[in-house]
Amino acid sequence: MNLPTALPNAKAGIQRLGVFGGAFDPPHLAHVALVEAAIVQLQLQQVRVLPTGDAWHKPRQLSDAANRVAMTRLAFADLPSVVVDEREIGRSGPSYTVDTLHELHAEYPQAQLFLLIGEDQRRSLTSWHQIGEIGRIAIICAAGRELAVRAWNEEPGTAPTSPPLSDTLQARIRTLDMPLMPHSATDIRMLAATEQALTGLVPPAVERYIHEHHLYRPH
Incomplete structure (x- = not known):
């Protein structure tokens, strides 16, 4: 896959x-696949990947931010x-x-913003804080609907039941063409807790980091 490179220190050159x-x-291969697909299909010049801070919507405490x-x-x-x-x-x-x-x-006033989300996040959009404003600022780009329900960071049993999206917001949503990748951060943490291999679920460097730092093991 031929991916365009970023334009370092050239904010004025970033249009998408x-x-x-x-x-x-942890981050897993479905996360990486979504970003790769978005770069190619949306012709993005740069992608900002942002680990969340205080995840108000999560039913559990996140791992250490570092x-x-x-x-x-x-x-x-x-x-x-x-x-x-x-x-x-x-x-x-x-x-x-x-x-x-x-x-x-504010930092990239000339750029069109594309918000990348998983399919589970698409289904919960109506519960997002100021979703109307989000739809005004950015084009929302979701993984294809065939993606498995538990493919990102969600917890078991937390799939939301939300009212339909407004026509205005629906018009701001694009679908990214992606293969079925039923990766679940929850399942990966469970495997790591018993020191099982994570091959094919997370990038090799992430697997090494998890095992070397004894992450997700019971205390």
């Missing part, structure tokens, strides 16, 4: 900017157009996507 947030606890950032950097190290952005980690209080989009719009 991807934004991909998540717990990344480990999640380190794993995210390893996961996306081979994609030169990806910048791992720590702004949400350093933000006090709940971390909302709309705040990040406002900041990036």
Whole structure:
């Protein structure tokens, strides 16, 4: 896959900017595949990958932020157009996507923003904080509907039941063409807890990091 490279220190040259947030606890191959697909299909010049800070919507405590950032950097190290952005980690209080989009719009006023999300996130969009404003600022780009329900950072049994999206918001959503990748961060953590191999689920460097740092093992 031929991926365009970023334009370092050239904000004025970036016209199409991807934004991909998540717990990344841990980052896995479906995350990487989504970003690769978005770069090619949307012709993105740069993608900001943002590990979340205070995940107000998560039913569990996230792993240490430093480990999640380190794993995210390893996961996306081979994609030169990806910048791992720590702004949400350093933000006090709940971390909302709309705040990040406002900041990036101010930093890149000439750029079209593309918010990258998984299919499970598409189904929960109506519950997002200021979703109307999100749809105004960015084009929302979701993984294909055939993607397995538990393919990202979700917890078992938390699939939301949401009202239909408005026509205006629906018009701002694009679908990314992706193969079926039923990766689940929950399942990966369970495997890591018993020191099982994670081959084919996370990038090799992330697997090494998890095992070397004894992540997700019961205390």
